Amino acid sequence: MGQKPYTCVPIHxxxxxxxxxxxxxxxxxxHPYQQVGAPYGNASPxxxxVGVITALEAAQASLMSYGWRLAIFDAYRPVAVQQFMVEHTFRELCTQRDLNPQQIDGSLATTLWEQVYLFWAIPSQDPQQPPPHSTGAAVDLTLVDExxxxxxxxxxxxxLSERSYPDFYDRHPHLAHAKNIAERRQRLNQAMTNAGFQRHPNEWWHFSLGDQLWAWQTQQQTxxxxxxxxxxxxDFA
Incomplete structure:
Protein backbone atom coordinates (compact mmCIF):
# COMPACT_ATOMS: atom_id res chain seq x y z
CA MET A 1 0.00 0.00 0.00
CA GLY A 2 1.18 3.53 -0.68
CA GLN A 3 2.00 5.76 2.22
CA LYS A 4 -0.62 8.09 3.68
CA PRO A 5 -0.27 11.75 2.63
CA TYR A 6 0.34 12.98 6.17
CA THR A 7 3.47 10.85 6.66
CA CYS A 8 5.56 13.38 4.73
CA VAL A 9 5.10 15.96 7.53
CA PRO A 10 8.31 16.45 9.55
CA ILE A 11 8.34 15.43 13.21
CA HIS A 12 10.02 17.67 15.78
CA HIS A 31 -10.59 -3.29 26.18
CA PRO A 32 -11.51 -4.68 22.73
CA TYR A 33 -8.00 -5.19 21.34
CA GLN A 34 -6.64 -6.79 24.49
CA GLN A 35 -9.60 -9.19 24.38
CA VAL A 36 -8.54 -10.53 20.98
CA GLY A 37 -4.91 -10.91 22.06
CA ALA A 38 -3.21 -7.72 20.89
CA PRO A 39 0.38 -7.66 22.24
CA TYR A 40 0.49 -4.64 24.54
CA GLY A 41 3.07 -6.12 26.89
CA ASN A 42 3.48 -3.67 29.78
CA ALA A 43 1.92 -0.78 27.86
CA SER A 44 -1.62 0.48 28.42
CA PRO A 45 -4.18 1.41 25.74
CA VAL A 50 0.41 14.80 28.84
CA GLY A 51 -0.57 17.73 26.63
CA VAL A 52 -3.16 15.62 24.81
CA ILE A 53 -4.73 14.63 28.13
CA THR A 54 -5.03 18.30 29.12
CA ALA A 55 -6.86 19.02 25.86
CA LEU A 56 -9.06 15.94 26.35
CA GLU A 57 -10.14 17.22 29.77
CA ALA A 58 -11.02 20.58 28.22
CA ALA A 59 -13.15 18.84 25.60
CA GLN A 60 -15.00 16.85 28.23
CA ALA A 61 -15.67 19.96 30.30
CA SER A 62 -17.34 21.60 27.31
CA LEU A 63 -19.69 18.62 26.89
CA MET A 64 -20.97 18.68 30.44
CA SER A 65 -23.70 21.19 29.54
CA TYR A 66 -25.32 18.42 27.46
CA GLY A 67 -24.97 15.93 30.29
CA TRP A 68 -22.44 14.01 28.23
CA ARG A 69 -18.98 12.65 28.93
CA LEU A 70 -16.24 11.21 26.78
CA ALA A 71 -15.71 7.45 26.78
CA ILE A 72 -12.30 6.19 25.65
CA PHE A 73 -12.23 3.18 23.33
CA ASP A 74 -8.49 3.21 22.61
CA ALA A 75 -5.54 5.58 22.88
CA TYR A 76 -1.85 4.59 22.90
CA ARG A 77 -1.10 1.71 20.58
CA PRO A 78 2.40 0.21 20.10
CA VAL A 79 3.29 -0.53 16.48
CA ALA A 80 3.12 -4.26 17.25
CA VAL A 81 -0.52 -3.80 18.27
CA GLN A 82 -1.20 -1.81 15.10
CA GLN A 83 0.24 -4.68 13.04
CA PHE A 84 -1.79 -7.25 14.97
CA MET A 85 -5.05 -5.34 14.58
CA VAL A 86 -4.56 -4.63 10.88
CA GLU A 87 -4.07 -8.34 10.25
CA HIS A 88 -7.00 -9.19 12.54
CA THR A 89 -9.23 -6.75 10.67
CA PHE A 90 -8.24 -8.28 7.32
CA ARG A 91 -9.11 -11.76 8.60
CA GLU A 92 -12.44 -10.52 9.96
CA LEU A 93 -13.25 -8.91 6.62
CA CYS A 94 -12.50 -12.19 4.86
CA THR A 95 -14.69 -14.11 7.29
CA GLN A 96 -17.59 -11.74 6.66
CA ARG A 97 -17.30 -12.55 2.95
CA ASP A 98 -16.84 -16.30 3.45
CA LEU A 99 -13.29 -16.14 2.15
CA ASN A 100 -10.20 -17.97 3.35
CA PRO A 101 -7.50 -15.32 3.98
CA GLN A 102 -4.81 -17.91 3.26
CA GLN A 103 -6.16 -18.50 -0.23
CA ILE A 104 -6.72 -14.93 -1.41
CA ASP A 105 -4.31 -13.22 -3.75
CA GLY A 106 -4.23 -10.90 -6.70
CA SER A 107 -6.77 -8.15 -7.25
CA LEU A 108 -9.24 -9.41 -4.63
CA ALA A 109 -6.61 -9.29 -1.89
CA THR A 110 -5.60 -5.80 -3.02
CA THR A 111 -9.22 -4.64 -2.88
CA LEU A 112 -9.71 -6.00 0.63
CA TRP A 113 -6.47 -4.47 1.91
CA GLU A 114 -7.45 -1.13 0.39
CA GLN A 115 -10.70 -1.29 2.37
CA VAL A 116 -8.77 -2.03 5.57
CA TYR A 117 -6.40 0.88 5.00
CA LEU A 118 -9.22 3.35 4.42
CA PHE A 119 -9.64 3.22 8.19
CA TRP A 120 -6.43 1.74 9.61
CA ALA A 121 -3.01 3.37 9.51
CA ILE A 122 -0.13 1.42 8.00
CA PRO A 123 1.87 -0.29 10.79
CA SER A 124 5.13 1.24 9.61
CA GLN A 125 8.34 0.63 11.55
CA ASP A 126 9.85 3.77 10.03
CA PRO A 127 10.18 6.33 12.88
CA GLN A 128 9.45 9.08 10.35
CA GLN A 129 6.08 7.50 9.45
CA PRO A 130 4.56 6.25 12.72
CA PRO A 131 0.93 5.17 12.98
CA PRO A 132 -0.91 8.03 14.77
CA HIS A 133 -1.85 5.93 17.81
CA SER A 134 1.78 4.89 18.27
CA THR A 135 2.68 8.51 19.06
CA GLY A 136 0.38 8.76 22.07
CA ALA A 137 -1.35 11.68 20.35
CA ALA A 138 -4.41 9.93 18.91
CA VAL A 139 -7.53 8.70 20.67
CA ASP A 140 -10.63 6.76 19.65
CA LEU A 141 -13.65 7.75 21.69
CA THR A 142 -17.40 8.08 21.91
CA LEU A 143 -20.01 9.62 24.23
CA VAL A 144 -21.96 8.49 27.28
CA ASP A 145 -24.83 10.21 29.07
CA GLU A 146 -25.05 11.14 32.76
CA LEU A 160 -15.52 -0.75 7.90
CA SER A 161 -18.47 0.95 6.25
CA GLU A 162 -19.66 4.30 4.95
CA ARG A 163 -21.42 4.89 8.27
CA SER A 164 -17.99 5.55 9.76
CA TYR A 165 -17.50 8.69 7.68
CA PRO A 166 -18.20 11.68 9.95
CA ASP A 167 -20.78 13.30 7.66
CA PHE A 168 -22.65 10.11 6.69
CA TYR A 169 -25.87 11.05 8.50
CA ASP A 170 -25.72 14.63 7.25
CA ARG A 171 -25.73 13.17 3.72
CA HIS A 172 -28.52 10.65 4.53
CA PRO A 173 -31.09 12.63 6.53
CA HIS A 174 -33.88 10.20 5.59
CA LEU A 175 -32.41 7.43 7.76
CA ALA A 176 -33.89 6.70 11.18
CA HIS A 177 -32.58 9.00 13.92
CA ALA A 178 -30.24 10.64 11.40
CA LYS A 179 -30.79 14.15 12.77
CA ASN A 180 -29.96 13.16 16.36
CA ILE A 181 -26.93 11.10 15.35
CA ALA A 182 -25.57 13.84 13.09
CA GLU A 183 -26.02 16.36 15.92
CA ARG A 184 -24.12 14.17 18.40
CA ARG A 185 -21.26 13.72 15.96
CA GLN A 186 -21.16 17.45 15.29
CA ARG A 187 -21.14 18.34 18.99
CA LEU A 188 -18.43 15.80 19.72
CA ASN A 189 -16.33 17.19 16.89
CA GLN A 190 -16.92 20.78 18.01
CA ALA A 191 -15.85 19.99 21.57
CA MET A 192 -12.72 18.22 20.40
CA THR A 193 -11.70 20.75 17.76
CA ASN A 194 -12.28 23.63 20.16
CA ALA A 195 -9.79 21.89 22.46
CA GLY A 196 -7.23 21.71 19.63
CA PHE A 197 -7.85 18.27 18.11
CA GLN A 198 -8.38 17.31 14.48
CA ARG A 199 -10.84 14.59 13.48
CA HIS A 200 -9.81 11.79 11.12
CA PRO A 201 -11.37 12.35 7.68
CA ASN A 202 -12.83 8.82 7.56
CA GLU A 203 -13.66 8.12 11.21
CA TRP A 204 -16.17 9.93 13.43
CA TRP A 205 -14.45 8.54 16.53
CA HIS A 206 -10.74 9.27 15.90
CA PHE A 207 -9.14 12.52 17.05
CA SER A 208 -5.51 13.57 17.33
CA LEU A 209 -3.47 16.51 18.50
CA GLY A 210 0.17 17.12 17.65
CA ASP A 211 0.89 14.11 15.43
CA GLN A 212 1.54 14.06 11.68
CA LEU A 213 -2.12 13.64 10.74
CA TRP A 214 -3.07 16.60 12.94
CA ALA A 215 -0.29 18.72 11.42
CA TRP A 216 -1.22 17.75 7.85
CA GLN A 217 -4.91 18.55 8.40
CA THR A 218 -4.00 21.86 10.03
CA GLN A 219 -1.80 22.69 7.04
CA GLN A 220 -4.71 21.96 4.68
CA GLN A 221 -7.07 24.17 6.66
CA THR A 222 -4.77 27.12 7.27
CA ASP A 235 8.14 3.06 22.40
CA PHE A 236 7.45 1.46 25.73
CA ALA A 237 9.42 -1.57 26.84
Whole structure:
Protein backbone atom coordinates (compact mmCIF):
# COMPACT_ATOMS: atom_id res chain seq x y z
CA MET A 1 0.00 0.00 0.00
CA GLY A 2 1.18 3.53 -0.68
CA GLN A 3 2.00 5.76 2.22
CA LYS A 4 -0.62 8.09 3.68
CA PRO A 5 -0.27 11.75 2.63
CA TYR A 6 0.34 12.98 6.17
CA THR A 7 3.47 10.85 6.66
CA CYS A 8 5.56 13.38 4.73
CA VAL A 9 5.10 15.96 7.53
CA PRO A 10 8.31 16.45 9.55
CA ILE A 11 8.34 15.43 13.21
CA HIS A 12 10.02 17.67 15.78
CA UNK A 13 9.66 15.45 18.82
CA UNK A 14 9.03 17.49 21.98
CA UNK A 15 9.83 14.68 24.43
CA UNK A 16 6.58 14.90 26.36
CA UNK A 17 5.87 11.68 28.29
CA UNK A 18 2.92 9.34 28.20
CA UNK A 19 0.57 9.41 31.18
CA UNK A 20 -2.59 7.54 32.19
CA UNK A 21 -5.90 9.05 31.12
CA UNK A 22 -7.53 10.33 34.34
CA UNK A 23 -10.24 8.26 36.02
CA UNK A 24 -12.69 11.14 35.52
CA UNK A 25 -12.88 10.19 31.85
CA UNK A 26 -14.73 6.93 31.17
CA UNK A 27 -12.70 4.00 29.83
CA UNK A 28 -14.60 1.35 27.90
CA UNK A 29 -13.88 -2.04 29.44
CA UNK A 30 -12.96 -4.76 28.71
CA HIS A 31 -10.59 -3.29 26.18
CA PRO A 32 -11.51 -4.68 22.73
CA TYR A 33 -8.00 -5.19 21.34
CA GLN A 34 -6.64 -6.79 24.49
CA GLN A 35 -9.60 -9.19 24.38
CA VAL A 36 -8.54 -10.53 20.98
CA GLY A 37 -4.91 -10.91 22.06
CA ALA A 38 -3.21 -7.72 20.89
CA PRO A 39 0.38 -7.66 22.24
CA TYR A 40 0.49 -4.64 24.54
CA GLY A 41 3.07 -6.12 26.89
CA ASN A 42 3.48 -3.67 29.78
CA ALA A 43 1.92 -0.78 27.86
CA SER A 44 -1.62 0.48 28.42
CA PRO A 45 -4.18 1.41 25.74
CA UNK A 46 -5.34 4.16 28.09
CA UNK A 47 -2.21 6.32 27.93
CA UNK A 48 -1.74 9.58 26.04
CA UNK A 49 0.82 12.37 25.94
CA VAL A 50 0.41 14.80 28.84
CA GLY A 51 -0.57 17.73 26.63
CA VAL A 52 -3.16 15.62 24.81
CA ILE A 53 -4.73 14.63 28.13
CA THR A 54 -5.03 18.30 29.12
CA ALA A 55 -6.86 19.02 25.86
CA LEU A 56 -9.06 15.94 26.35
CA GLU A 57 -10.14 17.22 29.77
CA ALA A 58 -11.02 20.58 28.22
CA ALA A 59 -13.15 18.84 25.60
CA GLN A 60 -15.00 16.85 28.23
CA ALA A 61 -15.67 19.96 30.30
CA SER A 62 -17.34 21.60 27.31
CA LEU A 63 -19.69 18.62 26.89
CA MET A 64 -20.97 18.68 30.44
CA SER A 65 -23.70 21.19 29.54
CA TYR A 66 -25.32 18.42 27.46
CA GLY A 67 -24.97 15.93 30.29
CA TRP A 68 -22.44 14.01 28.23
CA ARG A 69 -18.98 12.65 28.93
CA LEU A 70 -16.24 11.21 26.78
CA ALA A 71 -15.71 7.45 26.78
CA ILE A 72 -12.30 6.19 25.65
CA PHE A 73 -12.23 3.18 23.33
CA ASP A 74 -8.49 3.21 22.61
CA ALA A 75 -5.54 5.58 22.88
CA TYR A 76 -1.85 4.59 22.90
CA ARG A 77 -1.10 1.71 20.58
CA PRO A 78 2.40 0.21 20.10
CA VAL A 79 3.29 -0.53 16.48
CA ALA A 80 3.12 -4.26 17.25
CA VAL A 81 -0.52 -3.80 18.27
CA GLN A 82 -1.20 -1.81 15.10
CA GLN A 83 0.24 -4.68 13.04
CA PHE A 84 -1.79 -7.25 14.97
CA MET A 85 -5.05 -5.34 14.58
CA VAL A 86 -4.56 -4.63 10.88
CA GLU A 87 -4.07 -8.34 10.25
CA HIS A 88 -7.00 -9.19 12.54
CA THR A 89 -9.23 -6.75 10.67
CA PHE A 90 -8.24 -8.28 7.32
CA ARG A 91 -9.11 -11.76 8.60
CA GLU A 92 -12.44 -10.52 9.96
CA LEU A 93 -13.25 -8.91 6.62
CA CYS A 94 -12.50 -12.19 4.86
CA THR A 95 -14.69 -14.11 7.29
CA GLN A 96 -17.59 -11.74 6.66
CA ARG A 97 -17.30 -12.55 2.95
CA ASP A 98 -16.84 -16.30 3.45
CA LEU A 99 -13.29 -16.14 2.15
CA ASN A 100 -10.20 -17.97 3.35
CA PRO A 101 -7.50 -15.32 3.98
CA GLN A 102 -4.81 -17.91 3.26
CA GLN A 103 -6.16 -18.50 -0.23
CA ILE A 104 -6.72 -14.93 -1.41
CA ASP A 105 -4.31 -13.22 -3.75
CA GLY A 106 -4.23 -10.90 -6.70
CA SER A 107 -6.77 -8.15 -7.25
CA LEU A 108 -9.24 -9.41 -4.63
CA ALA A 109 -6.61 -9.29 -1.89
CA THR A 110 -5.60 -5.80 -3.02
CA THR A 111 -9.22 -4.64 -2.88
CA LEU A 112 -9.71 -6.00 0.63
CA TRP A 113 -6.47 -4.47 1.91
CA GLU A 114 -7.45 -1.13 0.39
CA GLN A 115 -10.70 -1.29 2.37
CA VAL A 116 -8.77 -2.03 5.57
CA TYR A 117 -6.40 0.88 5.00
CA LEU A 118 -9.22 3.35 4.42
CA PHE A 119 -9.64 3.22 8.19
CA TRP A 120 -6.43 1.74 9.61
CA ALA A 121 -3.01 3.37 9.51
CA ILE A 122 -0.13 1.42 8.00
CA PRO A 123 1.87 -0.29 10.79
CA SER A 124 5.13 1.24 9.61
CA GLN A 125 8.34 0.63 11.55
CA ASP A 126 9.85 3.77 10.03
CA PRO A 127 10.18 6.33 12.88
CA GLN A 128 9.45 9.08 10.35
CA GLN A 129 6.08 7.50 9.45
CA PRO A 130 4.56 6.25 12.72
CA PRO A 131 0.93 5.17 12.98
CA PRO A 132 -0.91 8.03 14.77
CA HIS A 133 -1.85 5.93 17.81
CA SER A 134 1.78 4.89 18.27
CA THR A 135 2.68 8.51 19.06
CA GLY A 136 0.38 8.76 22.07
CA ALA A 137 -1.35 11.68 20.35
CA ALA A 138 -4.41 9.93 18.91
CA VAL A 139 -7.53 8.70 20.67
CA ASP A 140 -10.63 6.76 19.65
CA LEU A 141 -13.65 7.75 21.69
CA THR A 142 -17.40 8.08 21.91
CA LEU A 143 -20.01 9.62 24.23
CA VAL A 144 -21.96 8.49 27.28
CA ASP A 145 -24.83 10.21 29.07
CA GLU A 146 -25.05 11.14 32.76
CA UNK A 147 -25.86 7.52 33.67
CA UNK A 148 -22.83 6.18 31.80
CA UNK A 149 -24.95 4.75 28.99
CA UNK A 150 -23.38 4.82 25.53
CA UNK A 151 -25.08 7.22 23.13
CA UNK A 152 -26.10 6.03 19.69
CA UNK A 153 -23.48 7.44 17.31
CA UNK A 154 -24.83 5.64 14.26
CA UNK A 155 -22.11 3.03 13.87
CA UNK A 156 -19.55 1.06 15.81
CA UNK A 157 -16.00 2.23 16.29
CA UNK A 158 -13.73 0.49 13.73
CA UNK A 159 -16.70 -0.36 11.50
CA LEU A 160 -15.52 -0.75 7.90
CA SER A 161 -18.47 0.95 6.25
CA GLU A 162 -19.66 4.30 4.95
CA ARG A 163 -21.42 4.89 8.27
CA SER A 164 -17.99 5.55 9.76
CA TYR A 165 -17.50 8.69 7.68
CA PRO A 166 -18.20 11.68 9.95
CA ASP A 167 -20.78 13.30 7.66
CA PHE A 168 -22.65 10.11 6.69
CA TYR A 169 -25.87 11.05 8.50
CA ASP A 170 -25.72 14.63 7.25
CA ARG A 171 -25.73 13.17 3.72
CA HIS A 172 -28.52 10.65 4.53
CA PRO A 173 -31.09 12.63 6.53
CA HIS A 174 -33.88 10.20 5.59
CA LEU A 175 -32.41 7.43 7.76
CA ALA A 176 -33.89 6.70 11.18
CA HIS A 177 -32.58 9.00 13.92
CA ALA A 178 -30.24 10.64 11.40
CA LYS A 179 -30.79 14.15 12.77
CA ASN A 180 -29.96 13.16 16.36
CA ILE A 181 -26.93 11.10 15.35
CA ALA A 182 -25.57 13.84 13.09
CA GLU A 183 -26.02 16.36 15.92
CA ARG A 184 -24.12 14.17 18.40
CA ARG A 185 -21.26 13.72 15.96
CA GLN A 186 -21.16 17.45 15.29
CA ARG A 187 -21.14 18.34 18.99
CA LEU A 188 -18.43 15.80 19.72
CA ASN A 189 -16.33 17.19 16.89
CA GLN A 190 -16.92 20.78 18.01
CA ALA A 191 -15.85 19.99 21.57
CA MET A 192 -12.72 18.22 20.40
CA THR A 193 -11.70 20.75 17.76
CA ASN A 194 -12.28 23.63 20.16
CA ALA A 195 -9.79 21.89 22.46
CA GLY A 196 -7.23 21.71 19.63
CA PHE A 197 -7.85 18.27 18.11
CA GLN A 198 -8.38 17.31 14.48
CA ARG A 199 -10.84 14.59 13.48
CA HIS A 200 -9.81 11.79 11.12
CA PRO A 201 -11.37 12.35 7.68
CA ASN A 202 -12.83 8.82 7.56
CA GLU A 203 -13.66 8.12 11.21
CA TRP A 204 -16.17 9.93 13.43
CA TRP A 205 -14.45 8.54 16.53
CA HIS A 206 -10.74 9.27 15.90
CA PHE A 207 -9.14 12.52 17.05
CA SER A 208 -5.51 13.57 17.33
CA LEU A 209 -3.47 16.51 18.50
CA GLY A 210 0.17 17.12 17.65
CA ASP A 211 0.89 14.11 15.43
CA GLN A 212 1.54 14.06 11.68
CA LEU A 213 -2.12 13.64 10.74
CA TRP A 214 -3.07 16.60 12.94
CA ALA A 215 -0.29 18.72 11.42
CA TRP A 216 -1.22 17.75 7.85
CA GLN A 217 -4.91 18.55 8.40
CA THR A 218 -4.00 21.86 10.03
CA GLN A 219 -1.80 22.69 7.04
CA GLN A 220 -4.71 21.96 4.68
CA GLN A 221 -7.07 24.17 6.66
CA THR A 222 -4.77 27.12 7.27
CA UNK A 223 -2.45 27.05 4.25
CA UNK A 224 0.52 27.18 6.65
CA UNK A 225 3.01 24.67 5.25
CA UNK A 226 5.47 25.17 8.12
CA UNK A 227 3.28 23.38 10.71
CA UNK A 228 5.04 20.23 11.92
CA UNK A 229 4.26 17.34 14.22
CA UNK A 230 5.50 17.56 17.80
CA UNK A 231 4.78 13.94 18.72
CA UNK A 232 6.55 11.06 17.01
CA UNK A 233 6.56 7.34 17.75
CA UNK A 234 7.03 6.54 21.39
CA ASP A 235 8.14 3.06 22.40
CA PHE A 236 7.45 1.46 25.73
CA ALA A 237 9.42 -1.57 26.84
Missing amino acids: ECGEPLAPIPEGIVRLSP FWLR TGTLLDMGGAIDE GQSDIVARYGRI
